[in-house]
Amino acid sequence: MIAHASVLSAEALFYLQPERGGLFVDCTVGLGGHARALLEAGAERVIGLDRDPQALDLARNVLERWASQVELVHADYRSIDEVLDRRGIQLIDGALADLGLSSLQLEGPDRGFSFQRDDPLDMRMDQTQGDTASSLLARVSEVELADVIYRFGEERFSRRIAAAIVTARAEAPIVTTGRLAAIVRRAVPRKGAWRIDPATRTFQALRIWVNRELEGLDRFLGATARRLRRGARLVVISFHSLEDRIVKHTLRALERGGDAAMSVLTKKPVVPGENEVQRNPRARSAKLRAAERVT
Numbered sequence: 375m376i377a378h379a380s381v382l383s384a385e386a387l388f389y390l391q392p393e394r395g396g397l398f399v400d401c402t403v404g405l406g407g408h409a410r411a412l413l414e415a416g417a418e419r420v421i422g423l424d425r426d427p428q429a430l431d432l433a434r435n436v437l438e439r440w441a442s443q444v445e446l447v448h449a450d451y452r453s454i455d456e457v458l459d460r461r462g463i464q465l466i467d468g469a470l471a472d473l474g475l476s477s478l479q480l481e482g483p484d485r486g487f488s489f490q491r492d493d494p495l496d497m498r499m500d501q502t503q504g505d506t507a508s509s510l511l512a513r514v515s516e517v518e519l520a521d522v523i524y525r526f527g528e529e530r531f532s533r534r535i536a537a538a539i540v541t542a543r544a545e546a547p548i549v550t551t552g553r554l555a556a557i558v559r560r561a562v563p564r565k566g567a568w569r570i571d572p573a574t575r576t577f578q579a580l581r582i583w584v585n586r587e588l589e590g591l592d593r594f595l596g597a598t599a600r601r602l603r604r605g606a607r608l609v610v611i612s613f614h615s616l617e618d619r620i621v622k623h624t625l626r627a628l629e630r631g632g633d634a635a636m637s638v639l640t641k642k643p644v645v646p647g648e649n650e651v652q653r654n655p656r657a658r659s660a661k662l663r664a665a666e667r668v669t
Contacts, residue, residue: 379477379654380407382662385644386470386609389664392417396467396606399423399458401451401598404476406433412470413440422446423457425500429476450500452594458601465603471594473587474613474660487581489573492552497584507580508549516540526588526616527579535561535576551577578614588616592624599634602667607639609664618643618661625665636665 386408392398393416400409403422412420422437422444424430430446437444449457451471458466479487479499486496486507497507511519520536523529538561539548548554555573562572582588598608612618622643628636643661651658 379657380404380411381472381474381654381657381660382611382644382646382650383408383411385662386611387411387415389609389639389662390468390470390607392468394467396603397421397463398468398470399454399466399598399601401454401469401471401594402473403433403446404429404472406436408470408472409433409444410436410440412468413437413443417468418443420444421457421461423449423451423454425450426476426479427500427502428482429479452590452597454594454601455597464601465606466601467603467606468608469598469602469606470609470611471598472611473617474611474656475581480656486551487577489551489555489571489577492550495549495551495554497581499585505584507554507584508547510584511539511548511554511580512543522583523576523579525579526582527575527577528615529575529579531562537561582616588620591617591620595621595624596628596634599628599636599665599667602634604667604669607664607666608636609662611660611662613659613661618663621663625663628665631669634667635669637668639664639666 392412395416395418397419398412398417400420400422403409403424409420409422420443422433427448430448434446447457475487479485484494484496486493495506495508498504516536519539520532523535524532535558538557542548542557558573558576602608610621612621625636625638629638640663643663646657646660
């Protein structure tokens with residue numbers, strides 16, 4: 375079984391306060407680490423959502439001890455209203471969304487998220503639907519591709535990379551992570567040692583694009599806030615600046631009032647300590663923000 379370390383688990387529990395009991399929604403249950411921590415700390419019931427069927431199968435094993443208290447649902451976190459409505463649930467006692475990739479997705483065969491080995495260029499979190507990264511790269515225009523790489527990867531060499539990809543696909547389809555990474559590395563000018571692999575930002579951009587990761591994130595936060603009981607809390611863990619920016623500004627907007635006014639509990643994002651980063655280097659970019667419903 376793939377090893378997975380849940381990021382900022384203790385900090386998430388601190389803000390969610392599962393010791394008070396009640397129903398919690400883990401909106402991105404992944405391999406079940408945060409859900410298990412919630413149950414161990416006192417949550418009476420957890421509904422876990424994930425759009426990755428493979429992750430749900432593994433989470434089911436992790437949470438087997440609490441089978442009577444857990445329901446796992448194959449659903450996108452942005453479907454939280456639909457999921458709760460189907461179950462006749464109006465209000466919940468807390469919600470958590472960890473927006474990062476799981477170890478299953480990063481390390482699992484044939485997922486295509488990582489360029490550390492040569493895998494099929496898939497990148498879908500839900501492999502049961504939608505276009506793969508390779509199929510999108512086969513037909514996207516050079517201009518649109520450059521825009522995707524710039525907007526979602528914040529890559530300053532986006533035009534050069536897009537041009538290189540379009541030239542390469544004319545020779546042969548780009549269907550593996552290894553070939554894509556090699557194309558990107560050749561397109562990026564090299565001056566001295568690389569701080570990060572030149573393919574990193576492009577892979578991030580394509581992953582966000584394939585999975586529409588930023589689309590509807592603000593609406594999800596608003597919908598989740600309306601589902602919280604008064605005094606219940608929402609915790610969001612993000613892993614790149616584009617996500618964190620949306621979370622920060624949306625929570626601030628909810629703080630100004632409306633039908634589900636929130637109080638932001640983290641004026642600055644909570645980040646992992648040195649010990650956690652040493653144990654789990656993937657945690658280094660994590661940022662946690664929390665808010666409580668006050669009306």
